[in-house]
Amino acid sequence: MTAVPQALIPYDESLRFATDCFVALGVSRIDSERSALGLVEADLCGVDTHGIQRLPVYIGRLKKGLINKAPDIRFDMKTPICGLTDGDNGLGFVVAQSAMAKALEISDEFGVAVFGVMNSTHFGMARLYIEQAVKHGSAAIVMTNASPSLPPWGAKKPVLGTSPLAIGFPGSCEKDHFLLDMAPSVAARGKIRKAMRSGQSIPEGWALDGDGKNTTDPARALEGVVLPIGGPKGSGIAMSLDLLCGVLTGAGFGGSVGDQFSVFDRPQNVGHFIIALKPDVFLSREMIEVRMKEWVSTIRSADLADGFDQVFLPGQIETENREQRKITGIPYIRSDIESLNEFAGPLKVRPLEFV
Amino acid sequence: MTAVPQALIPYDESLRFATDCFVALGVSRIDSERSALGLVEADLCGVDTHGIQRLPVYIGRLKKGLINKAPDIRFDMKTPICGLTDGDNGLGFVVAQSAMAKALEISDEFGVAVFGVMNSTHFGMARLYIEQAVKHGSAAIVMTNASPSLPPWGAKKPVLGTSPLAIGFPGSCEKDHFLLDMAPSVAARGKIRKAMRSGQSIPEGWALDGDGKNTTDPARALEGVVLPIGGPKGSGIAMSLDLLCGVLTGAGFGGSVGDQFSVFDRPQNVGHFIIALKPDVFLSREMIEVRMKEWVSTIRSADLADGFDQVFLPGQIETENREQRKITGIPYIRSDIESLNEFAGPLKVRPLEFV
Numbered sequence: 001m002t003a004v005p006q007a008l009i010p011y012d013e014s015l016r017f018a019t020d021c022f023v024a025l026g027v028s029r030i031d032s033e034r035s036a037l038g039l040v041e042a043d044l045c046g047v048d049t050h051g052i053q054r055l056p057v058y059i060g061r062l063k064k065g066l067i068n069k070a071p072d073i074r075f076d077m078k079t080p081i082c083g084l085t086d087g088d089n090g091l092g093f094v095v096a097q098s099a100m101a102k103a104l105e106i107s108d109e110f111g112v113a114v115f116g117v118m119n120s121t122h123f124g125m126a127r128l129y130i131e132q133a134v135k136h137g138s139a140a141i142v143m144t145n146a147s148p149s150l151p152p153w154g155a156k157k158p159v160l161g162t163s164p165l166a167i168g169f170p171g172s173c174e175k176d177h178f179l180l181d182m183a184p185s186v187a188a189r190g191k192i193r194k195a196m197r198s199g200q201s202i203p204e205g206w207a208l209d210g211d212g213k214n215t216t217d218p219a220r221a222l223e224g225v226v227l228p229i230g231g232p233k234g235s236g237i238a239m240s241l242d243l244l245c246g247v248l249t250g251a252g253f254g255g256s257v258g259d260q261f262s263v264f265d266r267p268q269n270v271g272h273f274i275i276a277l278k279p280d281v282f283l284s285r286e287m288i289e290v291r292m293k294e295w296v297s298t299i300r301s302a303d304l305a306d307g308f309d310q311v312f313l314p315g316q317i318e319t320e321n322r323e324q325r326k327i328t329g330i331p332y333i334r335s336d337i338e339s340l341n342e343f344a345g346p347l348k349v350r351p352l353e354f355v
Numbered sequence: 356m357t358a359v360p361q362a363l364i365p366y367d368e369s370l371r372f373a374t375d376c377f378v379a380l381g382v383s384r385i386d387s388e389r390s391a392l393g394l395v396e397a398d399l400c401g402v403d404t405h406g407i408q409r410l411p412v413y414i415g416r417l418k419k420g421l422i423n424k425a426p427d428i429r430f431d432m433k434t435p436i437c438g439l440t441d442g443d444n445g446l447g448f449v450v451a452q453s454a455m456a457k458a459l460e461i462s463d464e465f466g467v468a469v470f471g472v473m474n475s476t477h478f479g480m481a482r483l484y485i486e487q488a489v490k491h492g493s494a495a496i497v498m499t500n501a502s503p504s505l506p507p508w509g510a511k512k513p514v515l516g517t518s519p520l521a522i523g524f525p526g527s528c529e530k531d532h533f534l535l536d537m538a539p540s541v542a543a544r545g546k547i548r549k550a551m552r553s554g555q556s557i558p559e560g561w562a563l564d565g566d567g568k569n570t571t572d573p574a575r576a577l578e579g580v581v582l583p584i585g586g587p588k589g590s591g592i593a594m595s596l597d598l599l600c601g602v603l604t605g606a607g608f609g610g611s612v613g614d615q616f617s618v619f620d621r622p623q624n625v626g627h628f629i630i631a632l633k634p635d636v637f638l639s640r641e642m643i644e645v646r647m648k649e650w651v652s653t654i655r656s657a658d659l660a661d662g663f664d665q666v667f668l669p670g671q672i673e674t675e676n677r678e679q680r681k682i683t684g685i686p687y688i689r690s691d692i693e694s695l696n697e698f699a700g701p702l703k704v705r706p707l708e709f710v
Contacts, residue, residue, distance in 0.1 A: 081436060082466035084637040111437035112469045116637045139603075154666040155657035167595045169602075178598060180591040212660035229585030236535040236669040239654065240522045243533060247524075247646045248494075249637055254653035275630070282439040282471045282604055291602045298609035299594065302510035305567035311509040314591040 005334040007354035011326050015040045017344070017352045018052050022091075024347040025062040026069045031094045038093040038124040043332070044325045045318035049190055050125040053336050056343050057260055058091065058122075066267050067091055067121050073098050081110045084249065085117040089267040092123030096142075096272055100129045103276035104136045111281035116249035117272035122146070122260050127181040127315060130168025133276055134177045141275040142166040145245040145252070147259035147268070150185055151225050153235035156212030158225050159255040160238035162188070163245075170279060171313075172289060176296050179315025184234035184241075185226045192218045192226070245271035329355075360689040362709035366681050370395045372699070372707045373407050377446075379702040380417040381424045386449045393448040393479040398687070399680045400673035404545055405480040408691050411698050412615055413446065413477075421622050422446055422476050428453050436465045439604065440472040444622040447478030451497075451627055455484045458631035459491045466636035471604035472627035477501070477615050482536040482670060485523025488631055489532045496630040497521040500600040500607070502614035502623070505540055506580050508590035511567025513580050514610040515593035517543070518600075525634060526668075527644060531651050534670025539589035539596075540581045547573045547581070600626035684710075 018036030023029060035058070043051035061067040071090025077083045083102060087095035099115045106113035123129070126142050133140035146161025162185040169178040187206050195202050196218035207221035208214060215221050228234025246253025251271025258268040280288045302311055325331075332354070341351040373391030378384060390413070398406035416422040426445025432438045438457060442450035454470045461468035478484070481497050488495035501516025517540040524533040542561045550557050551573035562576035563569060570576050583589025601608025606626025613623040635643045657666055680686075687709070696706035 078636050079464075079466040082636045109434075111434040112467065114467045114632065114636075139599075151660065152654050152657055152666050154660060154663040156660040157658040159653060159657050167591075169595075169598045178594065180595060182585070182588040182591055184585075184588075186585065208660055212658070214661070229588055230537070230539075230541065232667075232669065233537040233539075233584055236522075236537055239533065239669065240524075240535060243524045243647075243650065244494075247643065247650050248634060250642075253646065254650045277469065279603060281433050281437045281469075287605075288602070291608065292598075295598065295602050295609045298514060299507050302507055302514050303512040303567070305506065305509060305511040305563055306569070308509040311507050312587075314587065314594065 007332045007334040007337040007352075008329040009332060009337070009352055009354045010329045011040065011044060013353055014043060014052060014330055017340075017349065018055060020349040021055055021059055021344060021347060022062075024349050025059055027062065027091070028070065031091060034097055035091045035093040038128050040330075041128060041322070042125040043330045044322040045125070045127065046321040046325075047125050047127070047318065049188065052340065053332075055340060059343075059347070061121070061260060064264060066264065068267075071095070075099075075102055081106055081113045083113070083115045085115055085120075087117055087120035089119050089121060089269075092121040092270060092272075093128070095120040096123040096129050096144075096274075097132060099272065099274055100132050100140070100142070100276065103140075103274050104133060104138055107138060107276040107278055111278050113276045115272075115274040117245075117274065118250035118269065119267070120251070120270045120272055121268045122270060123272065125181065126164040126166035127179055127318065129274070130166045130179055130181065131177070134168045134170040134179065137170055137279070139169045139277040139279045140167070141273075141277075142168075143241045143245050143273040145242045145257055145271050147257045147263070148255040149189075149226065150228055150235070150238050151208070152239065153228060153232040156208050156225060160235070160242055161257065162226060162238070163241055165237060165241060169292070171296055172293055175316060175319055176292075176313070177315065177319070178313055179318070181315065184228050184237040186229050186234070187226060189222065189226060192221050196222065241273075244273040249273065362687045362689040362692040362707075363684040364687060364692070364707055364709045365684045366395065366399060368708055369398060369407060369685055372695075372704065373410060375704040376410055376414055376699060376702060377417075379704050380414055382417070382446070383425065386446060389452055390446045390448040393483050395685075396483060396677070397480040398685045399677040400480070400482065401676040401680075402480050402482070402673065404543065407695065408687075409479075410695060414698075414702070416476070416615060419619060421619065423622075426450070430454075430457055436461055436467060437469045438471075440470055440475075442472055442475035444474050444476060444624075447476040447499075447625060447627075448483070450475040451478040451484050451499075451629070452487060454627065454629055455487050455495070455497070455631065458495075458629050459488060459493055462493060462631040462633055466633050468631045470627075470629040472600075472629065473605035473624065474622070475606070475625045475627055476623045477625060478627065480536065481519040481521035482534055482673065484629070485521045485534055485536065486532070489523045489525040489534065492525055492634070494524045494632040494634045495522070496628075496632075497523075498596045498600050498628040500597045500612055500626050502612045502618070503610040504544075504581065505583055505590070505593050506563070507594065508583065508587040511563050511580060515590070515597055516612065517581060517593070518596055520592060520596060524647070526651055527648055530671060530674055531647075531668070532670065532674070533668055534674070536670065539583050539592040541584050541589070542581060544577065544581060547576050551577065596628075599628040604628065
């Protein structure tokens, strides 16, 4: 295999470009910066699937009016701690960050806050919002639903999303934060595409083909559906996300959330579900810090299994990637960057500079 | 293979026997009935691992004073909606039910309530508490931690529990309730023992041997540890349970929760984490009912995968087992019942009658 030609871009150049793209579409500077940061953070963390390569999708939907460039995000407090957020089809980054900010404010007073969000759109990497919470010193559970791509266990038709369950708990320093951000699917479709390109088969249990049969052939898998982790267990998690983010809030559910890549006749109506929790609601802040330090140290020092040289906390690898890439720049695929620059031409956005 | 001789016992006879055993140890009648019901419900549901066969363990710990027969369960309300429960080492069934009852009462008023529980003991099948919630008309998230049996991903030493994450959401009738009750492990140790007895190998990815190497030999697997679903994903869920049930509440964590089968120098100090949520906190009760009905019907009618003849909701099979077994009686292994009767002799409890 020949190496794919790379482009190295400094973090702030990537951020400048993404911000300019949103601004060019009439999004306010502050919302543009928040959304751009959401994308670039993913690139920094190595979660490339949620980075600036997705800009054309968001921009395309902004152009069509399917994402509202100037949403009137409303909070309807149903009780002192439970708020329903209407995202007014704004950029998911802005909607979810606003809801989390409000939830953190309320949970500081009451120990906990619960927000349901409707009329939102794809909010990028879920880590963004649990990290928003842990930086505030709070724990959080964040869920979103998504367009259908995962079948309920026993079915071959996608009804559920491969959207994340994310749980954050603050540690004593950046690399000790607990930042779990996981989709309930065994493998992303991107991994299956990669196997196909390199002519390899995929493991049993990753996917069904178009007829609903187990397959190890990546081409046939791409005609079918990816499978949940742990069979009915991962399926149950995906269902829970759809219930709490969709049925509960007024957002789409049961397969009705629009696919951002292919459904252009209506906004997505994505739903989110957010719980913010003060980690010292039950014990003193000092006790929680001591206990969390001990827990982190116990996990990290557990005897290693064969083939491993370290036990990582969830999210730690991404945090380390970010630290590294802030210094070295972000490695992109050169042809992706060239496409982005071509795309940005008509927007009169200055092209990405890279080496 | 020869069939294992069975004993068929009516539901109320099983309940009578389990209740009598707890009463014989000095547990109040009401707490005895609640705990007995917790065990017998598991047998009715077909979750045999959590049924009356466990009685000797609970009774043994009661005898040794490691479970407190007359606990003073205290609720310390830290905010109007967040309560820390000290279970005073009482039977987990009683402690968790009391905490859920209190959480439901508060969530009726505020939309949500969060309870941390410390100084509890093994609470049986988690389904009990999410079903308590859905019968009340509420949604709930229930977690517990447990003695170490699962390694963090990358390690071979068990630090985390194979304890459940349970999520309940009420449907319009008993069989439409959503009752997810899942451990984050690929397979229970019981399944590995079963493979060993029948001379079969186990699938790759179920377990590590004592040296932390992947194994398909059930005997070697039993010297090692079971693995989490989805690798780091299931490990991340198990960590979340330990953080929220242990670190947050004052219960044991990081492997320090005592194993009820082997640690006899101290109470277990199990922790639970309970969220009760009004399903109509954001939308009207009528809207939620309509949306939930539509969701259930969408899931059930999804096109079937190869080899399946039905899509089940989480918990539905157990609900159907219960309905059936309430009529036909509960099938037990005859030698297990004979052991239980032998065990109950010194307690002066009337033996189980069976056919």
